Amino acid sequence: MGGSTNASPARADLISRYFIxxxxxxxxxxxxxxxxxxxxxxxxxxxxxxxxxITSTAISDAPFQVSATGPxxxxxxxxxxIGGSLGPLTAQVMDKSRIPxxxxxxMGCSTPGDINEAVAPVAFAKVPGSVFARGDVENKVLIPSxxxxxxxxxxxxxYYNSLAATPRITLMNDxxxxxxxxNCERGEPTTQGCGQALNATAAAGFYxxxxxxxxxxxxxxxxxxxxxxxxxxxxxxxxxxxxxPGFPVPTTxxxxxxxxxxxxxxxxxxxxxxxxxxxxxxxxFFKGQFEN
Numbered sequence: 191m192g193g194s195t196n197a198s199p200a201r202a203d204l205i206s207r208y209f210i211x212x213x214x215x216x217x218x219x220x221x222x223x224x225x226x227x228x229x230x231x232x233x234x235x236x237x238x239x240x241x242x243x244i245t246s247t248a249i250s251d252a253p254f255q256v257s258a259t260g261p262x263x264x265x266x267x268x269x270x271x272i273g274g275s276l277g278p279l280t281a282q283v284m285d286k287s288r289i290p291x292x293x294x295x296x297m298g299c300s301t302p303g304d305i306n307e308a309v310a311p312v313a314f315a316k317v318p319g320s321v322f323a324r325g326d327v328e329n330k331v332l333i334p335s336x337x338x339x340x341x342x343x344x345x346x347x348x349y350y351n352s353l354a355a356t357p358r359i360t361l362m363n364d365x366x367x368x369x370x371x372x373n374c375e376r377g378e379p380t381t382q383g384c385g386q387a388l389n390a391t392a393a394a395g396f397y398x399x400x401x402x403x404x405x406x407x408x409x410x411x412x413x414x415x416x417x418x419x420x421x422x423x424x425x426x427x428x429x430x431x432x433x434x435p436g437f438p439v440p441t442t443x444x445x446x447x448x449x450x451x452x453x454x455x456x457x458x459x460x461x462x463x464x465x466x467x468x469x470x471x472x473x474x475f476f477k478g479q480f481e482n
Contacts, residue, residue, distance in 0.1 A: 197311040203320045210314060210332045219403040220343035221295035221414075226275035227283055228471060229347075229368070269346040269362050279471075284417055287471045291417035295465055298414035300340040301405035301431075308339045344404065347397035347469050350437040356450055359437060362397050368469070370395030375468045376476045398435045399467040401460065402452045406431050414465070422464065430454040435467035 195201060209215060269275060284291055302308060314333035316326065333339075351360035374396055404412045406426035412433060414422050424433050434453045441455050448454050460467055470476070 199312060199315075199317060200320060200322070202312045202314045203317045204322045206314045206316050206330075206332045207322050207326070211316070215332075217300050217340050218297045218415075219300035219341045220297050222270075222344045222346040222399055223294055223466075223471060224279050224296045224417075225343045226269065226272070226277065226346060227279040228276045228475075229269055229469065230274055230276055231368070231475070275346075279417075283471055286473075288473055289466045289471055292420055292422075293464060293466045294417040294471070295344075295404075296415045296417055298404040299407045299412050300342075301403050303339050303341050305338075308341070310335050310337045310339060341403040344402070345400045348400040348437075349397050350439060357439075357443060357447055358450055359400055359402070359453070361400065367395065368475075371397055371469055372476050375470050376473075397469060398437060401435055401467065402432050404433060406433065416465075424460060424465070427459050428455050428457050433459045435460040435465070 284294065287294075310333055313331050313335040315331040316328055317323070318327045318329050345361055347362040348359050349362070351358050354360065404414065404424075406412050406424075408423075410426045410429065411423045412426070414424060416422055426433060430448070430453060432452045434455070434457060436456070436458045437453055438456045439451060439453045443451070443454075462468075
């Protein structure tokens with residue numbers, strides 16, 4: 191960035207002057223749909239009913255390979271990253287969506303970042319005489335070194351992984367078949383069963399938004415800016431600090447396990463009629479394969 195080295199005083203000076211002092215610093219976290227809008231897909235080369243697979247590469251560059259178990263898609267792109275998504279939400283997508291703009295979360299009170307990565311490595315300060323000072327001789331510390339920073343945005347589609355060595359909320363990776371998800375959100379039943387009451391598990395082929403970057407800061411509630419400009423308040427009913435959209439977290443885990451999950455029960459605190467926590471804003475992905 192600007193020729194500066196990561197975690198250097200020059201980088202801190204640049205960020206302090208042109209981002210933090212410019213008003214771009216915030217303790218609010220964005221919703222996944224705002225910054226990623228949707229998933230990037232590749233077609234199924236085996237032609238199995240137009241199944242959708244998320245990929246980390248551009249559509250034109252996707253390596254269309256077929257194995258005995260189905261298509262193999264280029265590895266490495268979670269839906270959290272820009273490589274596996276369509277990028278920031280546009281007015282065109284939101285205007286055509288079946289989801290009311292009043293139910294799409296744009297921004298809410300942010301939780302502190304993960305302790306292993308969210309500590310300021312250096313003081314974010316304006317340093318007189320630096321290449322970015324441009325005549326400004328003020329010396330001012332805006333964020334001290336060692337300060338705990340906040341999360342920037344929610345991480346996207348995820349499921350409750352009870353089979354991991356330590357139970358976790360696991361983010362969806364690439365090479366994922368999304369037809370069950372599409373059918374569920376369209377309202378069609380499947381053999382796994384779906385609908386608004388379905389919990390998100392890998393076995394069900396259904397995913398919900400990881401909302402743990404919103405934190406109930408205001409006496410057990412979170413204020414969230416929605417896409418229509420309204421602000422909604424959501425309550426943390428069980429007191430764990432987070433708002434569960436429906437992950438089936440049991441109440442029988444240890445405190446150490448809950449520390450890595452955040453949610454402490456399966457209690458649904460984000461009703462689908464108040465906040466959309468599915469994947470598809472665009473109905474275009476609901477179409478199957480018409481031609482033989």
